[in-house]
Amino acid sequence: MSSSSAVNDLLKGQLGPTLKNMTMPVIVGMITMMTFNLVDTFFISMLGTQPLAAVSFTFPVTFAVISLSIGLSIGTSAVIARIIGQGSLTQARNFATASLYLSAVLVTFIAITIFLFSRPIFFSMGASESSYMLLMDYMNVWLSGCVLLILPMICNAIFRANGETKLPSYGMAGAGVLNAILDPVLIFGFGPVPALGIQGAALASVISWSAACLLILYVLGAKQKRIYYWPHDWPATFDGIKQIAAIGLPAAGANMLTPLAMGVLTAIAACYGEPVVAALGVGSRIESIACIVVLALSMTLPPLVSQNFGARQIVRAHDAYRLTAKFVLIWQAGIAVLLAITSPWLANLFSNDPEVQAVLTWYIVIMPIGYGLQGVVILTNSSFNALHKPNNAVMLSLLRFFVFFLPLAYLGGFMWGVNGLFIGAVAGNVLTAIVAWRWLNKLFKRFECMQQQEEMAV
Incomplete structure (x- = not known):
């Protein structure tokens, strides 16, 4: 797809079909990738409850690095779109190059920091000494290759800013398939390959995403000429770093609140024992699949909003947000019903421990009730960033986690035990969604009024 045709689609095409055409390839790629992440969890669960719990402790930390990457990809997409x-297509190429270098440097710094402070980080989350020794087998490998894990995310943001979603989706799908093939081989061993346990799961991820990274960089640079492998115009590159960081770093901060909240929730869950932590880890993976349409729309909506914002088509951008938010509420309601029906089967699939199964079943029944409203919050955050209002996104995330989500989850756990944690989390998503919807609609109305006043003045 050429840049010009993509621009015409985002600026002039019908909103519903345009969003559908952009989002479907992303969903296919993400389903493949996340399904095989669940396969990864399934193989680790075969090692026992303690290895599963140990890897569950890593989720908030690894997701913190991924959240930084997501934030930088949001900044990349918003600025370039x-x-x-x-x-300004030449400037877009310079800025795309800047985003890759900025991301590589920041993620390397974060990975080194996590490694140096791993003991206090994981023990503050409630990990035992034995769990810590197990999880560091995973983290040492994961941290060593995490730059190659995140660069494809930034490359995909560059594709999406140009209206292209098929190629990055194929890359995601390919990485997921390769990861699923390598998982059993490296975890349990095969022929001359020794059994590496949970370390093998991390190695499978690093190998598969390294392959995807090399392929996507080749297509993006050598084939489509949308990046330079080395900065071509240093003043433009530094300007790109400045503009992307202005949106990307606040967006990364907002996104990193999610793993921070997960870490606090994991610490609370650890008070109930390792089976509860294990159930929480599996439930988080299932949630990633259940919310896949929301996540895909959060990637494809911002370029549409940003391009139309840059072209001063504010009403069109507003209509796109409202359309996607309403769709997500309906879609996730159907997913919640489906998960409730299949919850016993899913719980039995991922664990043989009756205590893990019981907690996981209730997680799958209760938490999806709030997924649609959580989706509205996610779409609002991504739209704030697309409109170059990253501080609003940070404030909304702070409000969600530290005013609603965590306090209500803690209160629910105090009153009703483990299931109360889940009930409180759902209540937090409900209240945050109400605030998010009203806030962004008010901002769009203000932009529309400003544009009308400017047109009348002319």
């Missing part, structure tokens, strides 16, 4: 909407 706006520039493309204004017609």
Whole structure:
């Protein structure tokens, strides 16, 4: 897809079909990738409850690095899509190059920091000494290759800013398939390959995403000429770093609140024992699949909003947000019903421990009730960033986690035990969604009024 045709689709095509055409390839790629992440969890669960719990402790930390990458990809997409909407394609290429270098440096710094402070980080989450020794087998490998894990995310943001979603989706799908093939071989051993346990799961991820990274960089740079492998214009590169960081770092901060909240929730869950932590870890993986449409829309909606914002089509951007938010509420309601029906089967699939099964069943029944409202919050955050209002996204995330989600989850756990944690979390998503919907609609109305006033003045 050429840049010009993509721009025309985002600026002039019908909203429903345009979003559908952009989002479907992303969903296919993410389903493949996340399904095989669940396969990864399934193989680890075969090692026993303690290895499963140990890897569950790593989720908030690994997701913190991924959240930094997501934030930087949001900044990349918002800035480049706006520039493309204004017609500055050479500048977009310089800025895309800047985003890759900025991301590599920041993620390397974060990975080194996590390694140096791993003991206090994991023990503060409630990990025991034996769990810590197990989880570091995983983390040492994962941290060593995490730059190659995150660069494809930034590359995909560059594709999406140009309106292209098929190629990055194929890359995601391919990485997921390769990861699923390598998992049993490296975890349990095969022929001359020794059994590496949970370390093998981390190695499978690093190998598969390294392959995807090399392929995507080749297509993006050598084939489509949308990046330079080395900065071509240093002043433009530094300007790109500045503009992307202005949106990407606050967006990363907002996204990193999610693993921080997960870490606090894991610490609370650890008070109930390792089976509860294990159930929480599996439930989080199932949630990633259940919310896949929301996550895909959170990637494809921002370029549409940003390009139309850059082209001063504010009403069109507003309509796109409302359309996706309403769709997500309906879609996730159906997913919640489906999960409730299949909850006993899913719990039995991922654990043989009766205590893990019991907690996981209730997680799958209760938590999806709030997924649609959580989706509204996610879409609102991504739209704030697309409109170059990253501080609003940070404030909304702070409000969600530290005013609603964590306090209500803690209160629910105090009153009703483990199931109360889940009930409180759902209540937090309900209240945050109400605030998010009203806030962003008010901002769009203000932009529309400002544009009308400017047009009347002319």
